[in-house]
Amino acid sequence: MSSSQVMSQALRAKVMSAEDAAALVEPGSHVGMSGFTGSGYPKAVPLALARRIEAAHARGEPFRIGVWTGASTAPELDGALARADGIDLRLPYQSDPATRQRINAGSIDYIDLHLSHVAQFVWFGFLGHLDVAVIECAGILPDGRLIPSTSIGNNKTWLDLADRVIIEVNSWMNPALLGMHDIYYGTRLPPHRKPIPIVAPGDRIGETTYRCNPDKVIAVVETHAPDRNTSFAAPDDVSGAIAGHILEFFEHEVKQGRLPRNLLPLQSGVGNVANAVMAGLDDGPFPHLTAYTEVLQDGMLNLIRSGRMDLASATALSLSSEAAIEFNREIEFLRDRIVLRPQEISNHPEVIRRLGVIAMNGMIEADIYGNVNSTHVRGSSIMNGIGGSGDFARNAYLSIFMTPSTAKNGTISCIVPMVTHVDHTEHDVQILVTERGLADLRGLSPKQRARIIIEKTAHPRFQPALLDYFERACRDSAGKHTPHLLDESFRLLRPE
Amino acid sequence: MSSSQVMSQALRAKVMSAEDAAALVEPGSHVGMSGFTGSGYPKAVPLALARRIEAAHARGEPFRIGVWTGASTAPELDGALARADGIDLRLPYQSDPATRQRINAGSIDYIDLHLSHVAQFVWFGFLGHLDVAVIECAGILPDGRLIPSTSIGNNKTWLDLADRVIIEVNSWMNPALLGMHDIYYGTRLPPHRKPIPIVAPGDRIGETTYRCNPDKVIAVVETHAPDRNTSFAAPDDVSGAIAGHILEFFEHEVKQGRLPRNLLPLQSGVGNVANAVMAGLDDGPFPHLTAYTEVLQDGMLNLIRSGRMDLASATALSLSSEAAIEFNREIEFLRDRIVLRPQEISNHPEVIRRLGVIAMNGMIEADIYGNVNSTHVRGSSIMNGIGGSGDFARNAYLSIFMTPSTAKNGTISCIVPMVTHVDHTEHDVQILVTERGLADLRGLSPKQRARIIIEKTAHPRFQPALLDYFERACRDSAGKHTPHLLDESFRLLRPE
Helix, strand or coil, X not given: CHHXXXXXXXXXXXXXXXXXXXXXXXXXXXXXXXXXCCECCCCCHHHHHHHHHHHHHHCCCCCCEEEECCCCCCHHHHHHHHHCCCEEEEECCCCCHHHHHHHXXXXXXXXXXXXXXXXXXXHHCCXXXXXXXXXXXXXXXXXXXXXXXXXXXCHHHHHHHCCEEEEEEECCCCHHHCCCECECCCCCCCCXXXXXXXXCCCCCCCECCECCCHHHEEEEEEECCCCCCCCCCCCCHHHHHHHHHHHHHHHHHHHCCCCCCXXXXXXXXXXXXXXXXXHHHHCCCCCCEEEECCEEEHHHHHHHHCCCEEEEEECEEECCHHHHHHHHHCHHHHCXXXXXCCHHHHCCHHHHHHXXXXXXXXXXXXXXXXXXXXXXXXXCEECCCCCCHHHHHHHCCEEEEECCCEECCCCEECEEXXXXXXXXXXXXXXXXXXXXXXXXXXXXXXXXXXXXXXXXXXXXXXXXXXXXXXXXXXXXXXXXXXXXCCCCCCCCCCCC | CHHHHXXXXXXXXXXXXXXXXXXXXXXXXXEEECCXXXXXXXXXXXXXXXXXXXXXXXXXXXXXXXXXXXXXXXXXXXXXXXXXXXXXXXXXXXXXXXXXXXXXXXXCEXXXXXXXXXXXXXXXXXXXXXXXXXXXXEEECCCCCEEECCECCCHHHHHHHCCEEEEEEECCCCHHHCCCECECCCCCCCCCCCCCCCCCCCCCCXXXXXXXXXXXXXXXXXXXXXXXXXXXXXXXXXXXXXXXXXXXXXXXXXXXXXXXXXXXXXXXXXXXXXXXXXXXHHCCCCCCEEEECCEEEHHHHHHHHCCCEEEEEECEEECCHHHHHHHHHCHHHHCCCEEECCHHHHCCHHHHHHHCCEEEEECCEEECCCCEECXXXXXXXXXXXXXXXXXXXXXXXXXXXECCCEECCCCEECEECCCCCCCECHHHCCEEEECCEEEECCCCCHHHHHHHHHHHHCCCCCHHHHHHHHHHHHHHCCCCCCCXXXXXXXXXXXXX
C-alpha cells in the first residue's frame, strides 16, 4: 500500500532506507528540510542522520549541519539532531526544548528571521548555498510531481534551489490532500517581480503540486507516521477572558463601522490563547469569517467545520491527533475550504496589507509604551523566534498582541517598564490584551499609551509599581516624550 | 501674475487673506496640512493661525489644534504653531526645534508613525475625524483640479477626507510642475483592495492633479514664497568615508552576482551622509540608476542632471535654494525623469518589496546585535521620528543603516551594548556602516554579528569597552544567544 503513493517509475527506482538516504548527507551541508509548526516534517531521515552523526562523533569525527526549515518541527527532527550535537546553524524558527537549550548554552548559532524573508534571502544568495533538501510529501505522481503534505513552508524554494533532493513519502498522509495546496510559481527576483494576484483569501494562483527535477532526487524514503501531536487545551479562565475582550472589541468596531460584519481575514498565532479566541468566534455573532494566516489549529478547523468560517488560507496545519483524524475523515469537504500556500505567500506583506488582515499574536511581555518582546527572556535567552508575527503585525489592518498579565504562577508581570528585547516596536502595536482587559493604543502618544496599558492590562498586584515607575519617570526623565529611568527600567519587576 | 495660477472662476471667488482663512479654523480642530521634508507646506495660513492663537491666549482663551502633515515642515508651520503653544497633538513626523522642545518637555503629544501607515489609518477611522485641510498647490486649473506643489505627502487623503479645505496657491512654484506628479486614485479599503500596478519606479498609475470637491473649499490664499532652504553640505571626510564603504560594497555585490550592474532602485534618507552617497554614485561605475524613495535631495538631483540616474520616484523634493533654482530652470528635462507620488505609494511595502529597493537610512545609534535606534536620545527624548525608514528597511532587498561612529565631538559612541529605544529590530538590519567600515550582518547569528559590528564599525576609542562588555556578557549572561548584562547594558558608554 505504501509504495502505491510513489507512482513515478523513475523515482520508485530511488526508494531506499532512511539510513542509506542519510548516508548521502555530507558533514557541513546546508540542509533545507520541510516542516512547519510540527507538521509535514520528514519523519525518518533526520533520525537516521542523527544516528549517523552520533556514530561519527563516537569515532571522534566532527559532523554538524546547518538546518533550514519552514518553522518549528518535532522531536524527530530538531530534537534528535540537537541531542546528537549535529546542528551548527539553525534558521528561521524553532520551538524544540533540546535545540533551545543548546542555542541558549551557546553551542548552536541561531538566526531568527521574519518568515516572509526566508525564501527570498536564499534566492538572493544572502544565506549561502543550499546543498540538500529533505522534503516530506503525501505522494509522487506518475510524472514526478510531488503531492505536498500537511505543511508547505519553504519546500518549493528548497526543491528549486538544493543541489540534491531526498523525498520522504509518508503513506499516513491522505492522498486526497491533492488539490488543497496552491504552490505559486510566479515569483521572480527583482527587478522582474510582478504583483501577487491574490485579492481574496481563497484565491488560487498556483499549482497543486511541487515541481521537482528528477535528476536531483538522490533518494526516496517511504514512511508511515502521523505528525507531532499538538494537544489542544480547552480554554481556561485566562485564555477565555482574553478571547472575551477581543470579541467584545470586534463587536464595538463593527458597531463603529470600522469593521465589516464578517470582520476581515483573521491571522491567529499558535497556542491556547489563539485557540480560545477561535472558540469564542464559534459562539460569536460574526458570520462568513475568513482567515489569511500561517497556521491552521484545531480552533480554526472547528470554525470551518461548524460553517462559521467560509475559508482559511495558511501554510501549515497544526492539529491535535483527534483533529488530524477528523481532518482526514472530512478531507473532501475541507479541501475546498482550506488553501495551503508557500510561507513566502502566506506571510507576504503585499497580500497581508491588501487583504487588511486582523493579526492576533502572542508575546512574552509588553512595556508600558507598547513595545513587544516576542522572543527573549531577560534580553538574552531565546524562547522560540519571531516567526510570522512581524510580517502580520506591521501590515495588518489591526495588530493585536495578547498574553496573560502574569507569568510563573503570578510572580512575574508580563507588563513591564521597558522590555529587554524588542521584536515589535511601538509603531507596530495597536491593541494589547490580557485577561484583565484590552488597551486600544490607536492614535495615542506614548504617555497616553502608558496610562491605559497600566490601567487596562496590568495585574493589580503590579499596577502600583508600574504607575510609580511611570510617574517618577514623568517627573525625573530628561525627556518627557517617552519618560524612562534607565537605571531601573529593567530592575523593577525582575526577580533578583 | 499670481492670480493667473488660480484659473477656476468658482475658486477665484474664494480668494481671501491668510488672516481671514485662518479665522475659519476652530480651536480643537484636527488640521491636515501639506508639507514633507520642508517642501510644499503652506506658507501663510499657519503663520496667520499662530498669530490668531497667540491673540486668543493673550485673552486667556484656550486654542490648540492637532497638526497632521506628510512629514517635517518648516519654521513657518511647525515652528510658528509650536511657539504659539498652538499644537496639542502632532503626527506623523517632525524635525522642528521648537516642536521637538515642547514634545520633550511634555506639552505636545506626538504620535510617531510609519509614513506608509498614516493615510490608511485615517481612512480606517483610527486617528479620528479630519476637520480642515490646508494644502499648498502650484495652481488651480479652470475645472477646479489642483496642480500639486513640491511635495505630495498625504495631500490626496487630506483633500478627500477633510470637511473643509483651505488652498494656498503659491505663485513661486513653477506651473510647469504640471505633469510631474502621479496621484493614485485606485486605493480602496479592505476587503476591496487590488494590487498596486507599479512594476518599475517610473510607472505612472494615477492622475497629474488632485481632485477636490469645490463645495468643500472655504478659502483660497495666494502666496509667493520658496520652500524652506535646506543647505547642502559638501561631503566631509566622515560622510565621504561612509559613502566609500557603501560603494565598495555595491561593487562587491555586483561582482558576486547579487546585484545587477545598474543596482536596484535606491532609497536614500535625508541628510549629508545620504547626499555623500549620492555624490559617490555620480563618480561610480553604476550606469542607469533609478530611485524609489521618499525624498529627492540635491545629491539625487545631480545624478539625474548628470545622466547617471535615469529616473527617480519620490513623494517630495528637499532641495537647497541653489538646487531649487536649477530645478525650476530645467523643469522640462526633469519632468520626465521625476515622479512625485502620495507617500502611501512612495512608501508602500508592496511596491518596495516588489521592486527590491536598496534602502539606505541614517540612525542615532546601533547596538552590538544590530538593533537600531532612529528616534530617541537616552530612550526618552524624541529626535525627529521613524519616518519611512521602517517601511523601507523591512521590505528592502538590502537594508543599510549608516551613522558616524561617534557623536558629540567623539565623546559618545554610536555603537552601544544595547540601544535604549528600538525602531528597527535585529530582524530588519542587514548592513551597518560607519566611517570606520561596513558590517555585513546577513546570515549571521547575534554573537557573530556582535564581533563584526565591534570590529568593523565601532570607533577604536570605544572598541575595547564594547569588546569587554561582549566577552563578559558571553561569560556571565544567563542566556548565551544574545548575551547581555542588564545591570550595565545602558551604563557603559553613557556619560553620567
